[in-house]
Amino acid sequence: MLLRALDYARPGSVDEAVGLLAGREDARALAGGQSLVNVMKTRVASPELVVDLNRIDALRGIAATPDGLEIGAMTTYAAIVDSPEIAAARPVLAEVARTIADVQVRNRGTIGGNVCSNDPTNHFPPLLAALEADFTIRGADGERTVTADDFFEGVYLTAVQPGELLTSVRIPAKEDTRDGWASITLGKDGTGIVNVAATVRGGTARVAIGCVAATPVVVTASADETAIRDAVRSADLDPPADVHASADYRRHLAEVLAARAVADAR
């Protein structure tokens, strides 16, 4: 468990962090560290410069605005669970954050790290895809905002380029939308086998399925079980098979959990 030798920097501002990340090819941002430190232990990733984001206050915080919720990328799962703003505006975020791993991981792990690492089994990619969140990215050239459809590009790949930082996520106001989440995991709060987020407005459901492809698979259908299951079947999922589940079982779970997430939406 000895990491490769590395340089470490602890910037105090987003601009400083972006400068450090852009200035060196082998630099990686350190957010919660609950994924990155692990891969560094096994030397699957050995960045030469680790840029610690944990002292950048501008990246933390949860603000309720008329447009919805603005969540800083370095906001921890624990802060999301405890947030009165989230409980009032979009409680599904806290309900899902509460199911990630364990207390210690939730005290450090961040929403930004969760979406930027974009492991196919992560919670926030399908949830934010269903909620139609926006992602604000800062680079040396300035700032841009990307939709959920465009943010998730591939396994461990997002629209955040080398030398850039995700700074915040915006979740639209709930209004009359109902939100749902359903998942089957390895043990209680373990890794997802299949997870599904759903938003229902009027009679229409938007469903985002995780763990079945490189990025969340989004389908829309009218919010009844038959239509949902047909839509998931028509998505022609090609999920991975592994020691935890066959491709067929994941395909089956996707249908069941999509229907369940829609039925449970509130």
Place this chain on the structure above:
Amino acid sequence: MSEHQVTVTVNGERYEREVEARKLLVHFVRDDLDLTGTHVGCDTGNCGACTVLLDKQAVKSCMLLAVQADGAEITTVEGLAADGEQTPLQRAFSEHHGLQCGYCTPGMLLSATYLLSRNPQPSEEDIRRAIQGNICRCTGYVNIVKAIRAAAGA
């Protein structure tokens, strides 16, 4: 490649050390500060035997670089008891047989301390959730939960 000056307060005592950036906090605590009560139980951040309080929050010290703790306050298992007197929590673990080999115990004590600092009257469900990040291979958890319950009731 880079060495850094780290200043930490551990169990109320201030330490200044020079560390390699790659050193994990758990190794710093054990090897540099000689506080070997915090254990390394896995390589993967799953078992929680390395749990400490960092600025009052329960964290896995094998998932942090020591340099990240610069300026922080840390509590390890050695810091729970004042003057060698066991805390009610430690006594409860002893009385309710909440340990066998003792390897997970420091981590369990820190997680329980964190729980009770935020929720002095936890339900059984609260307790089980609070130690979800701490794996025990010996006890089957039943007596650990009993011990924490007893400490909360005390």
